Amino acid sequence: MDRSIIEQFGSWYLIIIDSFLIIGSLIFFRLSKDRKTKIFYWLPYVILAFTVFYENLGAYTNYNLEFKKSVNALLGNTENPNYNLWVFNICFQQITTILYLLLIRNWLEPSKKKFINWMLLIFVFISFALQITGIEPLYLDQPIISAMGANMILIGSGLYFMGLITNQHYLETEPLRLISFWQMTFLLFTYSLTYISSVSYLYLYEFNPDLGQSISQIDMYMGIINIGILILIIASPLLPKVFLREPFYEPI
């Protein structure tokens, strides 16, 4: 077997998240037909599958350097053909942020959903404008888009927590037994810490690569926890003794 393949795809992180996708798929396809069509279940599965896909794509770009080089050239990056930041920018900073905003929207009380709709529109429009105008090219660090995405997730989490302490439906329930509570808590941590690491990433790799490596590992651990929670959302109908029904989720 090619040593490079083992190096790139055999890391503990990729093995764990690939296993999570297998477990998530087994659980998702065991769900009833009705449940599979509910956004509450299919959206976490889409996020799970997409996360595993782009992490593997990142590994593939480090394995197939020619492919990475040609994509960089296509995007206009001839200076640093070894960068694969475009995978992170497109997949995590933009698409995953949009998917998580949709997931948060799903958990908000109906009157607050419109804020997420506006945030989604603004996020898509500004990200597009920043990239088209060349202010934040796809192949370089994107601190504005990253900050905007992180702040929107934080605002979305804030809306969720506001609902948790004011809405009658949430006040009647036990938050520690709501899967949405744990997902929002870890999203809050992931996006705030990922924001710090993404703005200091290039700097740390230049001056203190060890610390850069450590901080980037925070993202990995948080990523694994988030994926784990996505699996728990999909599996929640099989664990009725552990998790309570979400207050704004229409039962089948």
Place this chain on the structure above:
Amino acid sequence: MNPSEDQIYVIIFSTLFLGGLMSTFVVAMVFIHRQRQAQNKQKLDQIKSEHEKTLLNIENEIQQDTLTHVGRELHDNIGQLLSLAKLYLGSSKPEKQQEGKETINQVISEVRALSKNLNLDWVESLTIEEFIEQQLQKIESTGFCKTTFEHSIELGELPKDQKLVLIRVIQEILNNAMKHASPEEIKVKIWKDGATRTIQIKDNGKGFDTSIESSGSGMYNLKKRMETIGGDVSITSSIGNGTLIHLLLPN
């Protein structure tokens, strides 16, 4: 310490600070949730106990009214019939004695009818429409004023607590109209607009100034009672123009 080391410390500090801030935020939210949950429970218990108190008051008022009615019936009707029966039975004429026996039979059936009023079971056997009809008939029979009753829908079987409150509220509105408004006509209407069922009681009496609080706070009581069952009341009136009351029933 060189500048790059400084910046590294800033990054470490920021990461730890942000992590701590987020942890504090989430823990604070859980604490606030617990606190509000307890407050909410207390509030719900209070509402429940107020609801029960209001229902108890209403039951007491209805029982009080019933006892007054029974007392009046015993004195004015049954008492009179028994006196008459005593007279007939004391007579030596056989036809009078026969009449006395018939009067006793009449007394028995009157007592039976009266005993039915002594508990609140009649509330369950009567619909709101039947109750309104009975009340309006009573008003008409006294020759006090004309009455009309229209209903485009049937309210159907309502829960006992809702029925009790509605009966008492309707009774109070009709009594108020008779006591204070001296109307020539009282109109009652029931209809449904969307999901809202409404009972309208309208009189063409004296009317009153709704901006002046009444000493008996009767209007406040009406509102409070309707709110107890999840309904509402709206009152439109002005001096010389009669009174229009809408009782909005809970969905």
